[in-house]
Amino acid sequence: MPLQIAQLAVLFALLSALAPLPFGRRPGASKTLTFLLLGLSGAAAAAAGGLALCSGQVAQKVLPIGLPWLHSHQVLDPLAGFFLFLVGLVTALVACYGPAYVREHEEGPQPLPVLTFFTGLFVAGMYLVILAADAFSFMVAWELMSVASYFLVAYQHQHAENRSAAFIYLLMAQVGGLFILLGYGVLAGFGDGFSFATMAAAPLSSGWASIAFALAFVGFGMKAGLVPLHVWLPQAHPVAPSHISAMMSGVMLKVAVYGFIRFTYDLLGTFDWQWGVLVLVVGSGSALLGVLYALMQNDLKRLLAYSSVENIGIAYMGIGLSMIFASHGRPGLAALGLVAALYHCLNHALFKSLLFLGAGAVLQQSHEHNMEKMGGLIRGMPVTATCFLIGCISISALPPFNGFVSEWLTFQAALQATVLESGIIGSLIPVAAAVLALTGALAVACFVKVFGVVFLGQARSEKALSAREAAPGILFGQGALALLCLLFGIFPTWTVRLIDTIPQGLLGVGLPEATANGWLWLTPIAPETASYGAPMVLLGICLAWLLAYLWLHPRRRRTAVRIAPTWDCGFGPLNSRMQYTATAFAMPIRRIFRPAWPIKEEVLPATVEHPGGRYRLRVGDWAWEKIYLPIGRLLLASARRAALIQGGNIRAYLAYSFFTLIFLLWVIV
Numbered sequence: 001m002p003l004q005i006a007q008l009a010v011l012f013a014l015l016s017a018l019a020p021l022p023f024g025r026r027p028g029a030s031k032t033l034t035f036l037l038l039g040l041s042g043a044a045a046a047a048a049g050g051l052a053l054c055s056g057q058v059a060q061k062v063l064p065i066g067l068p069w070l071h072s073h074q075v076l077d078p079l080a081g082f083f084l085f086l087v088g089l090v091t092a093l094v095a096c097y098g099p100a101y102v103r104e105h106e107e108g109p110q111p112l113p114v115l116t117f118f119t120g121l122f123v124a125g126m127y128l129v130i131l132a133a134d135a136f137s138f139m140v141a142w143e144l145m146s147v148a149s150y151f152l153v154a155y156q157h158q159h160a161e162n163r164s165a166a167f168i169y170l171l172m173a174q175v176g177g178l179f180i181l182l183g184y185g186v187l188a189g190f191g192d193g194f195s196f197a198t199m200a201a202a203p204l205s206s207g208w209a210s211i212a213f214a215l216a217f218v219g220f221g222m223k224a225g226l227v228p229l230h231v232w233l234p235q236a237h238p239v240a241p242s243h244i245s246a247m248m249s250g251v252m253l254k255v256a257v258y259g260f261i262r263f264t265y266d267l268l269g270t271f272d273w274q275w276g277v278l279v280l281v282v283g284s285g286s287a288l289l290g291v292l293y294a295l296m297q298n299d300l301k302r303l304l305a306y307s308s309v310e311n312i313g314i315a316y317m318g319i320g321l322s323m324i325f326a327s328h329g330r331p332g333l334a335a336l337g338l339v340a341a342l343y344h345c346l347n348h349a350l351f352k353s354l355l356f357l358g359a360g361a362v363l364q365q366s367h368e369h370n371m372e373k374m375g376g377l378i379r380g381m382p383v384t385a386t387c388f389l390i391g392c393i394s395i396s397a398l399p400p401f402n403g404f405v406s407e408w409l410t411f412q413a414a415l416q417a418t419v420l421e422s423g424i425i426g427s428l429i430p431v432a433a434a435v436l437a438l439t440g441a442l443a444v445a446c447f448v449k450v451f452g453v454v455f456l457g458q459a460r461s462e463k464a465l466s467a468r469e470a471a472p473g474i475l476f477g478q479g480a481l482a483l484l485c486l487l488f489g490i491f492p493t494w495t496v497r498l499i500d501t502i503p504q505g506l507l508g509v510g511l512p513e514a515t516a517n518g519w520l521w522l523t524p525i526a527p528e529t530a531s532y533g534a535p536m537v538l539l540g541i542c543l544a545w546l547l548a549y550l551w552l553h554p555r556r557r558r559t560a561v562r563i564a565p566t567w568d569c570g571f572g573p574l575n576s577r578m579q580y581t582a583t584a585f586a587m588p589i590r591r592i593f594r595p596a597w598p599i600k601e602e603v604l605p606a607t608v609e610h611p612g613g614r615y616r617l618r619v620g621d622w623a624w625e626k627i628y629l630p631i632g633r634l635l636l637a638s639a640r641r642a643a644l645i646q647g648g649n650i651r652a653y654l655a656y657s658f659f660t661l662i663f664l665l666w667v668i669v
Contacts, residue, residue, distance in 0.1 A: 003059035003076045003131075005048035006084060010127045012041035017120025020113035031099055031106070034116040038123065039095030045088025045127055052081025056501040066136055073133035073195050078501040079266070080130050083258040086346055087126050087251045089484075090353050094243045097357050097477030100470065101243055104364065108156075115155050115241065122148035122247070126255050134195040135184040138259075142180065146173040146223075149252065152244045153236045165235040172222055172232045179219030180259070186212040187267055199267050209268055213275050216263040223256035226316065227286040228623035230309045234293070237305035238369070242360025245301060249308045250353035254345045257315055264323070265338075265506040273327040277425065280320030284435045286313030291442045292596045295449070295589055296619040298371050298582045300359050303450065304352065307395065310439060311348040314410065315341045317432060321413045324429070326507060328420055335503035335511055336524050337413040342499050344406035347488065351394035351403060354481035358388035361474050362454065365467040371450070371582045376459040380467045385455045387478035392447035394485040397440050400538040402489040405522070407440060408532060412524050442589070449585045457579040490534045493519045583617060590619075598625055 016037035020030035052059070058077040066072040076084070105112050125145030132138035150173065154166035188194050191202035204212065222229040237245045264271070290310030297303035318341030326334035361384045368374055378385040394401040397408075414436070417429035459465035469475070488495055493515045500510040514524045523531045568574055590599070598620040606613045645656070 001059075002048045002051040002055070002081065003061055003074065005044050005051070006076055006127065006131055007074075009041045009044035009048060009084075009088060010124050010131075012037050012044060013120050013124035013127060015120070016041060017117045017124070019120075020116055030113060030116070031102065034120070035095045035098045038098070038120065039092050041120075041123060041127075042088045042090070042092030042095055046085050046092060047088070048076065049081040049083070049085030049088060052076045053078050053085060053498050053501060056504070058505075060133065066134075070134065070136055070194055072137045073197075074131045074137070075133035075196070076131060078505055079258070079262065082342060082499065082502060083254060083345075084127065084130050086254055086349050087123075087130065090247060090251045090349055091123055093353070093477045093480050094247055094357070096480070097246075097360075097474050098243050100473040101360055101364065102241070103471075105241070109158055110155055115152070118148045118151040118155075119244065122152060122244075122252075126252060129255050130258060133197070134193075135181075135188060135199070136194050139177065139181055139184070142177055142259075145252065145255065146170070146177065149173075149244075149248060152248075153240045155241060155244075156239070159239070162239045165232075165239045169232045169236040172229070176219045176222030176229075179215045179222070181219075183212050183215035183219060183263065186215065196262075196267060200269060204268070206272065209270070210272065210275070213264065213268060216260060217275075217278070220256045220260035220263070221282070224253050224260070224312050224316075225256075225286075225309050226282055226312065227289050227309060228627055230286070230290070231621060231624045231628055233309060234297075234302050234305040234621075237308070237356075238299055238301040242301070242356055242363065245304075245360070246353040246356035249305065249356060250349045253308060253312055254349055257312070257319075257341075257345055261319065261338075261506075264319075271323045271327045273324055273422070273425065276320050276323030276325075276327055277428065278320075279316055279323060280428070280432055283313045283316030283318075283320050284432045286310070287317065287439045288313075288435050288442075289596065291439050291446055292589075292593055293619075293621065295442060295446045295586050296597060299369050300362065300371055300374075300450070300454065301356070301369065303371075303446070304355050304359060307355075307443070307446070308348070308352060310443065311344065311352065311395070314407065314436065314439070315344045315348070317341075317436060318344060318406075318410050318413065320432075321410070321429065324420070324425060325413075325416075328422070328425075330416075330419060331507050331509040332511070333413060333416050333419070335500075335507050335509050336409065336416075338503045338507070339496060339499050339511060339514075339524075340406055340409035340413055342502060343409060343492075343495065344403075346495070346499075347394065347402040347406050347485075350481055350484050350488065351391045351401075354387060354391040354478060354485065355395065357474070357478050357481065358384055358391060361470040361478070362388075362467070364474075365470060366461075366464045368461060368463055371453045373461040374454045374459075374464045375457045375576060375579070376455070377464060377467055378455040380465075381455075381469050383469055383475050384478065385451075387475075387482040388455065389451055390482040390485055392451045394489070396444045396447050398444070400486070400489050400534055400541060402485050402487075402492075405489060405492040405495075405532070405534065407436065409524055410436060412530050415530075416525070445589065449582060453580070453582045453585065458574070458576040460576045490538050491519065492522045492532070492534055496522065496524075596622075598622060 016034050019034045019037055056078055060075045063072040102112060121144060125141050125148055128141030129138060129145055132141050150166055150170040153169055154162055156162050186208055187199040187202050190204055191198045225233040237249055287310050290306055290313055294303050294306035297306060318337045322334045322337030325337060363369060366374060394403040397403040411433060414429050414433035417426045420426045497515045504510040511524060513526055514522060517523055517527060520535055521531050521533050566574060600618040602616050604614040604616060
């Protein structure tokens, strides 16, 4: 039954892509139907995934499509069900957000049906990737997801920035897909077929297993956005429509994480400790560098994109810990690391989708991408500001919201490094835990900057001053995600109990102690080791707020409250130039971690327009400047040299053909 519902979700997604066709040039009439079908698709996918996760059963089916000698295999087990639920839930809420948000595109330079068509294909591709149980079906669905999202990034292709970002994204998506295909090729070469079941039974030597793992790690890591394979992400997400950015960052990155877990835990099955160390180190580096790069951004969506690099790194840290413990014969702790990673995938899908949807509302109403031109938006957009604040608290891993739980579980897994006999690994894991702690502190600073500069203070431009609250559909999508961030934060035991079916299937053990003390206390290892009572934390926070309100409320004061203007230090009335800018807020961190970025600072001389001079700051990306730009220059130089053979002389072309034929005959004979 769950698999049939999942197939129905795929059908609804494809129908949402085709819905605009009967309406011709009437985008308004097709918009409602398109997003209705997309919402039904998301609801069906969430229901199917939830049923599979709750039941713990595996549903399989072979469809008579595909190659003549290889039909399409589909499977819905707890792992696939978890990620299907995640994708479906975000899709359903984006469908509520979309109709009001895309209204501005109805009269835009690009036709709206193009956007809705590729949105439906994009969602269907993600569903099919999760359901695929053979390499051929997986790669076809993977390419459908990648190519459809390329057209979504390039939707507003009248801008050169969009075309460049879409090209880089497509190029890296194809390179990543090639690595994944080669990884499957290694498994298929030692197995009896292309289905996942036969690949899992393939007798691999340690060397070939390591090669397959490395190929999958690079391929899926490129789509997930691990450092240094992340450079497409901060370029593609800012230029895509905001509801597409929410799905790309919120769920498409998780599909890549799903693929890596499926390949490593299900198809390879066994781990070398070196694999876990690699995943842990790369995840730690991605988490730290992602938040450092996010702190330096002034473009709101670009900042959120770099923050996704950070959170994917945190998820990979949990996976790395799980693999290390599994390779050392500690399956219980391996299950804890995997549960922490999966919980963080769920949490990131919720709060990052919320933040991107909130950013879309801000951009739509203020028509500004640069945070330096925002400010004071809480006055005109109080609901959006409240939802965005919840997203900021959640992504900063502060209780009682959901981000705290998954990072706390990751810390609990890291603190068990003392059980390992290897002294090197036992000393490496605490370093990774310290990196995670530093990342969490920097994330708090990052989103204090975001919320303070965007929503607080005074408006820095006329557009920000005139911004007003978005349409009800936009507010509903944000409000639902904000509520889910709270619910998954205060009821973690129920969530862990459901996720626990996944390590039981992949590792053979779960976390029975985590929920042994009821819904009130989460005890991942043992009650005497560590426990977290989220409902009690929420109750304590509410009581503290109530006492503070009663103590500080003016009606309870014996002395009268005097209201006076803010002290302005003698400089006259307050204005927007007297408040912190995003650049100034991040300056101390930029000074401390200066080697982390290529920085160019300069003070321009005074001009008539700028009598006080100007300060210019450029913060780059070392991966882009030291890896990808040199590779690009090398390829262009090679292409120019290869072009020299195109002399336009027919005799030269005949000579090329003649000598090529002679060479081939020599090789064959």
